[in-house]
Amino acid sequence: MIKAVHVRLGPLSGVVEKSLSAAYELARDGTEFAGCELVVEETPIILHCATCETDCPAESIQEISCSLCGSQDVSVVGGRELEVTALEIEA
Amino acid sequence: MSRPTRMVEVRTKILKQNDIVARELREQFQESGVCAVSLVSSPGSGKTAFLEQTLRLLRGQYRVVAVVGDLATDNDAIRLARAGVPIKQITTGTTCHLEAEMVRDALADWNLRELDFVFIENVGNLVCPAAYDLGEQLRAVLFSVTEGEDKPLKYPTIFNTSDIAIVTKIDLAAAVEFNQAQAFASVRAVRPGMEIIQVSAKTGQGMDDWVAILESHRHQTNDASEMLTVDASGLT
Numbered sequence: 386m387i388k389a390v391h392v393r394l395g396p397l398s399g400v401v402e403k404s405l406s407a408a409y410e411l412a413r414d415g416t417e418f419a420g421c422e423l424v425v426e427e428t429p430i431i432l433h434c435a436t437c438e439t440d441c442p443a444e445s446i447q448e449i450s451c452s453l454c455g456s457q458d459v460s461v462v463g464g465r466e467l468e469v470t471a472l473e474i475e476a
Numbered sequence: 477m478s479r480p481t482r483m484v485e486v487r488t489k490i491l492k493q494n495d496i497v498a499r500e501l502r503e504q505f506q507e508s509g510v511c512a513v514s515l516v517s518s519p520g521s522g523k524t525a526f527l528e529q530t531l532r533l534l535r536g537q538y539r540v541v542a543v544v545g546d547l548a549t550d551n552d553a554i555r556l557a558r559a560g561v562p563i564k565q566i567t568t569g570t571t572c573h574l575e576a577e578m579v580r581d582a583l584a585d586w587n588l589r590e591l592d593f594v595f596i597e598n599v600g601n602l603v604c605p606a607a608y609d610l611g612e613q614l615r616a617v618l619f620s621v622t623e624g625e626d627k628p629l630k631y632p633t634i635f636n637t638s639d640i641a642i643v644t645k646i647d648l649a650a651a652v653e654f655n656q657a658q659a660f661a662s663v664r665a666v667r668p669g670m671e672i673i674q675v676s677a678k679t680g681q682g683m684d685d686w687v688a689i690l691e692s693h694r695h696q697t698n699d700a701s702e703m704l705t706v707d708a709s710g711l712t
Contacts, residue, residue: 396633399604399607399633399637439626447629461636465492465575468489472486474481475481475485476480476482
């Protein structure tokens with residue numbers, strides 16, 4: 386019996402948690418998976434800064450620059466996730 | 477009492493199926509030496525007018541086709557057909573974005589090897605298209621001077637997934653007191669270093685810049701395609 390589906394969701398995936406959860410419930414209810422919860426882990430936007438060569442979270446989705454040195458020479462290394470990471474199964 | 481549970485690791489992308497088709501499309505484009513360009517914007521930004529002018533400018537020198545997505549009607553296909561190149565309309569019904577499979581099906585009747593450019597005009601929407609890779613080599617996001625300089629800040633994800641920003645209807649800039657510096661700063665806040673051009677499909681302003689960008693991307697595509705051919709011949 387699957388008790389829960391674990392999902393990782395990043396701000397740059399184009400999907401918001403509330404909509405995903407609402408859609409999930411609609412799809413789930415009335416099926417054999419009615420007791421299966423959706424557990425969403427929201428991940429931060431992580432940038433790799435080429436100037437100071439570190440990974441750090443972005444200040445916000447509207448500010449894609451290094452939060453340590455302010456450089457805009459950054460690449461997005463995290464925050465696009467939209468993936469199922471694990472199933473929680475009743476033993 | 478609830479029974480103990482155990483965790484089974486899965487790690488599967490939810491849009492895996494779309495990503496697989498998109499990757500296949502990208503490989504096909506590359507092998508065929510065709511440059512695939514998609515256009516995204518909100519409804520009314522001038523995607524169709526911009527594409528129509530683009531097709532007119534390219535058709536003399538290149539073999540060009542376009543697919544255009546809308547929820548309903550084939551009005552855009554009829555409009556684009558005036559440019560004198562093959563057009564296919566994708567009607568998505570109630571779906572607010574194109575998916576890779578729709579693009580693949582729409583392209584099925586054409587031999588990609590006989591083409592130089594494929595244009596893909598997405599459904600007018602700045603939200604969902606961001607999540608769907610279509611296999612394109614270049615994604616252009618359009619916004620018009622009438623939409624407000626902070627549009628990129630309001631829809632950061634689509635700007636972040638695009639390769640070039642195109643400011644449209646630049647002939648109206650003075651009338652709406654468009655603040656270019658502020659608009660450019662908004663784009664580059666969400667996508668540092670992003671290339672930005674300003675165009676008017678009506679007057680033709682800036683369209684030369686756009687054609688030059690397309691030609692340079694086409695050369696890159698061809699170089700990559702030639703390298704693949706060399707690699708393949710080296711194996712035999």
